[in-house]
Amino acid sequence: IAGITQAPTSQILAAGRRMTLRCTQDMRHNAMYWYRQDLGLGLRLIHYSNTAGTTGKGEVPDGYSVSRANTDDFPLTLASAVPSQTSVYFCATRRGVEQFFGPGTRLTVL
Amino acid sequence: QKEVEQDPGPLSVPEGAIVSLNCTYSNSAFQYFMWYRQYSRKGPELLMYTYSSGNKEDGRFTAQVDKSSKYISLFIRDSQPSDSATYLCAMTRGGGSQGNLIFGKGTKLSVKP
Numbered sequence: 176i177a178g179i180t181q182a183p184t185s186q187i188l189a190a191g192r193r194m195t196l197r198c199t200q201d202m203r204h205n206a207m208y209w210y211r212q213d214l215g216l217g218l219r220l221i222h223y224s225n226t227a228g229t230t231g232k233g234e235v236p237d238g239y240s241v242s243r244a245n246t247d248d249f250p251l252t253l254a255s256a257v258p259s260q261t262s263v264y265f266c267a268t269r270r271g272v273e274q275f276f277g278p279g280t281r282l283t284v285l
Numbered sequence: 286q287k288e289v290e291q292d293p294g295p296l297s298v299p300e301g302a303i304v305s306l307n308c309t310y311s312n313s314a315f316q317y318f319m320w321y322r323q324y325s326r327k328g329p330e331l332l333m334y335t336y337s338s339g340n341k342e343d344g345r346f347t348a349q350v351d352k353s354s355k356y357i358s359l360f361i362r363d364s365q366p367s368d369s370a371t372y373l374c375a376m377t378r379g380g381g382s383q384g385n386l387i388f389g390k391g392t393k394l395s396v397k398p
Binding site: 179206208215216217218220223225233265269272273274275276277278279 | 293317319321326327328329330331334373375377379384385386388389390391
């Protein structure tokens with residue numbers, strides 16, 4: 176693994192279904208983030224974790240949950256997907272003030 | 286007023302032109318100012334960042350910060366078609382628990398051969 180991996184790359188999901196987006200890093204960075212990116216709205220922070228075992232809410236946390244059981248993994252769960260959660264989701268890590276982004280997951284909720 | 290404002294463009298320039306990209310912000314507590322480049326269907330990648338006011342140069346790229354005006358700029362000299370991307374400004378108060386970035390919406394740049 177080199178850097179940050181996200182899975183799946185893309186997904187089409189029926190409304191009401193549960194979905195977990197996966198994020199794994201091999202850089203041993205303590206802080207990790209989930210963003211969504213929408214046309215005209217830019218990148219918006221969903222949840223973050225400053226270190227394993229802790230999480231915090233960002234700008235748009237409703238409908239999403241996260242966990243941080245270890246340093247490397249930071250999954251994002253949509254408990255019951257809705258069409259407004261159609262977006263591109265990016266995971267990121269932080270070293271100092273620099274953030275590094277994964278390749279993204281393109282999610283469509285129908 | 287949004288914390289960070291960035292003109293979304295699109296901006297189209299001929300190859301070789303000097304490009305100026307800008308952001309304004311409202312929170313005087315911001316200390317670190319970043320520029321990210323994002324190619325289509327890819328994740329953002331950090332181009333450069335500066336601390337407080339001043340200039341920073343890296344090859345064809347120069348970042349400027351004017352904290353008194355709450356205005357930051359990214360200049361690209363001798364622009365190339367490979368510079369075509371969306372450029373995102375971002376800023377933060379600092380690291381640690383204050384390390385959350387606030388992003389502008391991005392400016393889409395197209396450099397025509």
